[in-house]
Amino acid sequence: MKRPIAEFGPTACYIPTKVATNADFEQMFDTSDEWILERTGIRERHWASDEETIAFMATEASKRALDEAGLTPEDVDAIVVGTASWDRLLPSQACDIQAVLGATNAAAFDVGAACSGFLYAVSVAEGMIASGTGEQILVIGAERLTRIADYTDRSTAILFGDGAGVVLMRPATDGTRGILSIYLKTDGRLGDLLYRSGGGSLQPPGEVMEREHGYFIKMAGREVFKHAVRLMADACDQALRRAGLTVDDIDLLIPHQANIRIIEATAKRAGIPKEKVYINVDRFGNTSAASIPIALDEAVRAGRIGPGSIVLLVAFGGGLTWASIVIRW
Ligand SMILES: CC(C)(COP(=O)(O)OP(=O)(O)OC[C@H]1O[C@@H](n2cnc3c(N)ncnc32)[C@H](O)[C@@H]1OP(=O)(O)O)[C@@H](O)C(=O)NCCC(=O)NCCS
Numbered sequence: 001m002k003r004p005i006a007e008f009g010p011t012a013c014y015i016p017t018k019v020a021t022n023a024d025f026e027q028m029f030d031t032s033d034e035w036i037l038e039r040t041g042i043r044e045r046h047w048a049s050d051e052e053t054i055a056f057m058a059t060e061a062s063k064r065a066l067d068e069a070g071l072t073p074e075d076v077d078a079i080v081v082g083t084a085s086w087d088r089l090l091p092s093q094a095c096d097i098q099a100v101l102g103a104t105n106a107a108a109f110d111v112g113a114a115c116s117g118f119l120y121a122v123s124v125a126e127g128m129i130a131s132g133t134g135e136q137i138l139v140i141g142a143e144r145l146t147r148i149a150d151y152t153d154r155s156t157a158i159l160f161g162d163g164a165g166v167v168l169m170r171p172a173t174d175g176t177r178g179i180l181s182i183y184l185k186t187d188g189r190l191g192d193l194l195y196r197s198g199g200g201s202l203q204p205p206g207e208v209m210e211r212e213h214g215y216f217i218k219m220a221g222r223e224v225f226k227h228a229v230r231l232m233a234d235a236c237d238q239a240l241r242r243a244g245l246t247v248d249d250i251d252l253l254i255p256h257q258a259n260i261r262i263i264e265a266t267a268k269r270a271g272i273p274k275e276k277v278y279i280n281v282d283r284f285g286n287t288s289a290a291s292i293p294i295a296l297d298e299a300v301r302a303g304r305i306g307p308g309s310i311v312l313l314v315a316f317g318g319g320l321t322w323a324s325i326v327i328r329w
Pocket residue numbers: 030031032035036039040115154155156158219220221222223224225228258259262286316317318
């Protein structure tokens with residue numbers, strides 16, 4: 001398959017207004033601003049209100065991207081959504097976004113790959129464009145993780161934030177700009193390092209789910225950390241090799257924003273200097289599938305990405321899943 005087949009059009013994001021600082025957690029359990037900042041790099045994260053559902057946040061962001069492209073919701077051929085914190089389990093999150101947005105001509109479905117969900121969704125959208133299934137595709141990463149975080153577990157509750165990011169994908173318009181390579185990888189044997197057992201058919205609502213806090217995200221933080229650094233650095237190499245590029249060609253690395261120490265260690269291992277790494281984990285915490293499209297939108301608006309920029313996106317998350325994409329803007 002000869003690339004580029006697809007390119008990124010306008011980006012947009014929606015960030016809830018309410019901010020939770022580290023001091024807010026000092027009221028909930030034994031922790032401190034110093035501990036959280038030193039171990040995670042997070043200063044604050046955004047908490048969605050009751051009205052700011054995933055469908056609402058994703059729709060607001062999608063409207064902005066469509067406006068910028070001069071399109072209407074009816075012009076959208078498909079909506080592909082990465083999320084791990086659905087508003088409801090059935091129908092898919094994408095169906096509810098389609099309804100609120102009024103994208104009546106779009107096929108809509110979710111891609112389940114946790115924090116790597118956005119990059120997996122980009123890959124699916126590229127395939128749809130390659131096969132002629134659709135031309136204007138909204139690729140969304142959106143999360144309301146603060147509703148499935150366990151506020152009795154200080155090691156995970158501090159990490160998560162809410163928000164939505166979107167990219168309008170479309171066929172590549174010239175032979176050089178667009179997605180140059182994609183690398184996707186999964187190791188389901190490590191699924192128990194980061195999971196949420198309650199509410200599915202295996203552990204339906206009831207006494208067991210209640211007792212085990214099965215409704216909430218559980219994570220073996222230290223183990224996940226080790227895998228994240230090793231696998232994200234490898235994913236950077238893999239996507240660059242597939243694109244026929246080297247680290248020196250990269251203008252900006254946008255890694256999944258989980259933890260500043262993971263980001264810095266990944267960049268160091270991959271040989272990418274700090275000034276070429278986009279970081280906003282301090283302001284948003286870990287927004288899972290939303291983290292890369294939010295960072296991408298910020299980077300575009302801040303002028304850190306422009307026509308011709310080589311951008312490397314790299315994600316890692318539950319599954320375990322990981323992924324990387326090289327794109328010439
Ligand atoms: C979660 C994470 C911040 C914990 O940091 P860590 O340095 O690994 O800490 P540990 O879990 O080993 O715990 C060390 C100590 O800090 C304590 N601790 C945990 N959370 C704390 C908090 N919020 N405040 C204060 N102390 C805390 C632990 O209880 C433990 O105490 P102990 O030694 O007395 O038992 C870290 O493991 C991490 O970021 N992992 C990756 C998480 C991630 O980003 N996952 C998403 C990938 S998509």
